[in-house]
Amino acid sequence: MTTFIPFCPNASCIHHRVPEGTYTAYSFLGYYCTKAHGKIPRFICSSCGRTFSAQTFSLSYYLKKAEVFAAIDGRLCNGEGIRAIGRELGQSCASISNRIGRMARNCTAMHEQLTKTAHCTESLAADGFESFCCSQYFPNNIHLLAGRDSQFVFCYDHVTMRRKGRMTETQKQKRADIDRKQQLPVRGIEKSFRRVLDEGIRISHCRDYRKPVELWTDEKQEYRRVLLRGEGIAAQAYLERRLIHRTISSKAARTRDNPLWAVNYLDRELRKDLKEHVRQTVCWGRNVNNQMERLSVYLWHHNYQKPFRIGERGEEGTHSHAQQAGYDKTFIQEWCQKIWTRRVVFTRSEYGELATMTWKRLRMTPLKKSPEYLPLRVAS
Ligand SMILES: [Zn+2]
Numbered sequence: 041m042t043t044f045i046p047f048c049p050n051a052s053c054i055h056h057r058v059p060e061g062t063y064t065a066y067s068f069l070g071y072y073c074t075k076a077h078g079k080i081p082r083f084i085c086s087s088c089g090r091t092f093s094a095q096t097f098s099l100s101y102y103l104k105k106a107e108v109f110a111a112i113d114g115r116l117c118n119g120e121g122i123r124a125i126g127r128e129l130g131q132s133c134a135s136i137s138n139r140i141g142r143m144a145r146n147c148t149a150m151h152e153q154l155t156k157t158a159h160c161t162e163s164l165a166a167d168g169f170e171s172f173c174c175s176q177y178f179p180n181n182i183h184l185l186a187g188r189d190s191q192f193v194f195c196y197d198h199v200t201m202r203r204k205g206r207m208t209e210t211q212k213q214k215r216a217d218i219d220r221k222q223q224l225p226v227r228g229i230e231k232s233f234r235r236v237l238d239e240g241i242r243i244s245h246c247r248d249y250r251k252p253v254e255l256w257t258d259e260k261q262e263y264r265r266v267l268l269r270g271e272g273i274a275a276q277a278y279l280e281r282r283l284i285h286r287t288i289s290s291k292a293a294r295t296r297d298n299p300l301w302a303v304n305y306l307d308r309e310l311r312k313d314l315k316e317h318v319r320q321t322v323c324w325g326r327n328v329n330n331q332m333e334r335l336s337v338y339l340w341h342h343n344y345q346k347p348f349r350i351g352e353r354g355e356e357g358t359h360s361h362a363q364q365a366g367y368d369k370t371f372i373q374e375w376c377q378k379i380w381t382r383r384v385v386f387t388r389s390e391y392g393e394l395a396t397m398t399w400k401r402l403r404m405t406p407l408k409k410s411p412e413y414l415p416l417r418v419a420s
Contacts, residue, residue, distance in 0.1 A: 043081055043094045050090040051387040076104050099142055099383045109380035117341040121315040121323035137330055144333035147340035148395045149384035150375045155243040160366045163188040163254035167303035171317045173325040177203045177218050178406040183233050185240035186302040192365035193339045194240045195394050198332055199232035222406055229262045237274035239392050253283050256299040258290035314338055329401035336398055
């Protein structure tokens with residue numbers, strides 16, 4: 041049996057960024073045996089001397105138990121909580137979260153690479169999905185930017201907000217205590233929306249300036265302020281009238297005729313399919329970065345696996361939201377075939393700001409004092 045060795049895993053080696061299938065500067069260095077994966081061949085790079093094995097390029101690297109990635113994907117995206125998934129698959133919550141982290145990095149990589157291949161031509165719709173993490177004292181806004189017709193999600197970001205709305209005196213006191221302990225970002229919604237918009241415009245179609253791009257949002261003042269402030273790719277495009285901002289009241293009927301239907305639909309699906317976002321859930325997220333990893337896997341599932349439409353008689357459509365947005369079917373299929381087997385390495389490609397934040401777990405979890413633990417093998 042021949043083992044496919046795509047590149048040298050040493051980030052400073054000249055063979056690290058070579059195209060897959062062209063790396064031959066390595067030699068065989070024996071085997072080691074594992075209970076989970078059997079006999080694994082080892083290799084050494086003849087250029088830099090780094091040793092590695094076939095497992096180095098597998099999504100199950102370092103894992104001591106059978107691979108359950110596909111089972112986790114199916115269960116996570118259909119309303120199961122982490123503990124329920126772990127119970128069914130015979131693994132702990134920490135193990136399931138670890139695997140979701142690996143899956144999220146692959147999903148992020150596929151999304152980044154696919155969105156570099158083409159620019160689509162449809163209008164965009166953006167909105168903030170409200171949920172919470174840690175406790176109801178830390179509501180958050182998950183900004184989503186999607187194609188108006190295809191419902192393909194181009195990018196998404198997270199921001200923690202200060203609790204608002206009606207509260208009892210005790211709750212107000214508790215919020216004041218939390219305010220003293222936790223500094224939340226100033227103008228967080230604007231900053232997060234700007235990140236999403238800049239990234240979305242960069243990867244969607246604004247480089248092709250022949251036709252202005254239409255962006256639909258609700259009437260939230262923060263969205264308009266981001267565009268009027270003049271900072272960033274999207275605001276610049278707006279000032280030069282290459283981006284047209286249109287608004288509609290958030291109270292308008294949420295029908296298919298509503299220009300925000302794509303994001304309204306996503307709101308509904310997220311609320312239904314991801315256990316942590318279900319109303320009155322007891323399975324809420326405890327860590328912002330874990331929450332975003334689960335969201336990355338879910339949105340990958342939405343973009344590349346879920347059929348675009350269900351027919352009148354209930355039959356599922358044959359193409360995904362990504363294909364509806366104009367992305368190449370072969371490219372998607374090639375990636376999907378290896379998504380739960382091949383490990384993607386961060387240093388082999390360029391990533392945008394939002395993908396880097398998800399990959400390197402850079403988002404802040406409320407009341408968490410230390411930075412996120414990030415194994416060296418994840419960042420490289
Ligand atoms: Zn090397």
